[in-house]
Structures are given as structure tokens and as C-alpha cells.
Amino acid sequence: APVVAALAADGVVEGWRDELVPVTRAWDAPPAFLVERAAYPLLGAKGYGVHVNGFVEEKGELKIWVAKRAATKQTYPGLLDHIAAGQLAEGSPGDNVVREAQEEAGVPEDIARKAMPAGAVSYRGVGGEGKGERVTNEILFCYDLELPPDFSPKVVDGEVESFSLNSVDVVLEDLVAARFKPNVAVVTIDFLVRRGLIAPELDGYLPLVGALRRGDCS
Numbered sequence: 001a002p003v004v005a006a007l008a009a010d011g012v013v014e015g016w017r018d019e020l021v022p023v024t025r026a027w028d029a030p031p032a033f034l035v036e037r038a039a040y041p042l043l044g045a046k047g048y049g050v051h052v053n054g055f056v057e058e059k060g061e062l063k064i065w066v067a068k069r070a071a072t073k074q075t076y077p078g079l080l081d082h083i084a085a086g087q088l089a090e091g092s093p094g095d096n097v098v099r100e101a102q103e104e105a106g107v108p109e110d111i112a113r114k115a116m117p118a119g120a121v122s123y124r125g126v127g128g129e130g131k132g133e134r135v136t137n138e139i140l141f142c143y144d145l146e147l148p149p150d151f152s153p154k155v156v157d158g159e160v161e162s163f164s165l166n167s168v169d170v171v172l173e174d175l176v177a178a179r180f181k182p183n184v185a186v187v188t189i190d191f192l193v194r195r196g197l198i199a200p201e202l203d204g205y206l207p208l209v210g211a212l213r214r215g216d217c218s
Contacts, residue, residue: 004035007039020037024046027139043135046137049183050088051183052100053191055144056165065153065166066171068161079180082184082187083145084097088141094115094117098115105156105160107145118191120139121139122215124138137215139218152165190212
């Protein structure tokens, strides 16, 4: 803890969350120790999270609920996001989905518990900005939640500033224009692939699908 605090004082650790996450070699392994969430990428540690694809199907058309991150967010302010997502610190993925959906989008528990697990994506990357290398090593559990047509998510905890129900064409345009938070883009692409909305006829389909699980998924 003193080392991490010193790194934060030196500006190496930014966006302090005051939230501890486990450092572990695999999902089913016991944690070696806990560390401040903002610092774990400096260790190259694996991070686990849940992301919820909220969607509506009406009259044969699928639309996707998209959140816009608050301008005050420490990371990726103003970019597009899922209706609910979060880092896994404790508890099961399913229970975290229910909690995040309630806290971030006002989804009632009885609806949130209908979220269906839909696999996982994984990715790795390195970024530094001259303040020590940060190794992104993430595994995200994906959930699909079909919402009632008469339900609209609402801003609850200030993590996002608004929600919009977008057509698949608009979502694809926003993906191409890099308007989504990067890890949200990965999960959204996976959702579109699984729903057949990104098809094998697309140039680069197989490399795209392969990239969805490029990290160490363990």
C-alpha cells in the first residue's frame, strides 16, 4: 500500500478509485493479494469485469441501448458505453450484473436477473504515456439483457449522462468512428457477431472474430 500511494503521489497512478481488486493468476485461483484498482495495470495483473448488452426487439427490428459516459469520468469521459458494466472485485458475475444494472441504469432486480450469460471476451495491450507501462490484460464476462419495449434506463449514480436507444446501423457507425469506450466496443462487436448482424461476408470477418479473444482467457 505505501508503494502504490507513493506512485499515486508521483502521478504514476492516476484516477484513484479507492477500490481494491484481487490480483490472481486465473479466475478460479485464490487471490495473491488485493491492490488499488487504478494501480493493478502497472502490475500486468488480470482484470475481470461484466458488461451488459441491453437491447429491445420490436416488430422484427433489434435496437441497442447505449449510454454516454459522464464528462466528469476519470477515464474515457463522453464516450459511449453499455447500460451497465463494472470491474469484478467480489461476488459472482451474475450478482454483479444485477447490482451494476440497478446502480447505473435503474433496472429493477426482477428484470436485471433475466440477463443471460453469453461467454467472454479477452484482450491485451500496453500503454505508457511516459509514466510507467500499463498492461491491459482483461477478461470480460458478456451478458445479454432483452429489455421491455416500454422500459427506459435512467441515470442513477452519475456515471453516465444519458441513454439512447439506437438502431444497429447507428451503433455500427459509432463503432467505426471510435465513439465507444474501447472495451465496450469489443463486447458490442461480439454481441453483433453472435446475433448475425456482422456476417462472414464482411471483409476481415475472421480476423475480427479472432481478435475478440486474443488475451489469456483464464
